Amino acid sequence: MIEATEKQLGLLWHTLGLCPERSDRRSISRNHFLTSSGYDDSNNLDVLVSAGLMTCGKAPAFCSQDEVVYRATDEGKQFALGKLPPAPPPLKRTRFDEYLDECECYDGFAHFLGINMPLYQQRGEWQDREYRMVRSPRGSVYRQFRRHYSFTQWSPYETREVTGEWAPTMREAKASYKEALRRRLAEERAEKKRYAA
Known part of the structure; x- marks a missing residue:
């Protein structure tokens, strides 16, 4: 009966492209192992050659001529x-795995999850620009899934769930939006308590 050490078995698996820890690499996908003689790998592979599990041969022309190619036999x-x-x-x-399977159909992970993402809006000219963050209700024609920075496509007549204040920087606009969102959530919680009582 043929026996092999753990190291030799690992080299044989590697030669064949097998990986015992992964369920997707349990079939033979290749059959070669290139190494130079005198190394530990070479010595272990020579033991497998003497056991009839592998063969060794000359390296391809594009490799160094002192290297050896090992291949597994059918028995190996x-x-x-x-x-x-x-x-x-x-x-x-x-x-996220499910999203990766279908990602071409969505504008991002938030869209896949159904999260209503806020968008930035801007007004003013180059030196006088102001920004704000808004979130439109679900089903609104103004609701966009992709969080882009094309600021010019917004209407003053659109309905919004949450609206931050206009601010000179995007950072300040985001902080204002977060505060408006916190107030809205607090109001919703208070209303639920009122209905429950």
Whole structure:
């Protein structure tokens, strides 16, 4: 019966493109291992050659001529596959994994999750520019999912759920929006308490 050390088995798996820790790399995807003679890997691979699990040959012309290519034999392939431990359970899929499967259909992760993202608006000329952050209600024609900085497409007549104050910088506009959002959430909580009583 053929036996191999853990190091030798790891080299055989690597030669064949196998990875016991990953469920997606449990089939043979290649068959070569390039190394120079005299190294620890080479010595371990020579043991596998003497056991009939691998062969060694000349390196391709584009490689250094002192290197050697090791390849697994059919017996070596069967041995490597037979020594693989049971496949690990598949990783739990997250919402972000689901988004990556369908990301072409959405303008971003927030759109996929259904989050109503705020947008910046601006007014004024180059030296007198002011900014504010607003959030339109769901279903509004002014609601846009992508958080872009194309400020010119907004209407003074649009309905808004939350509106920050105009400010000279985007940072101040964001702070004003956060304060307006905090007040709105506090009002909603107070209204729910009033209905519950």
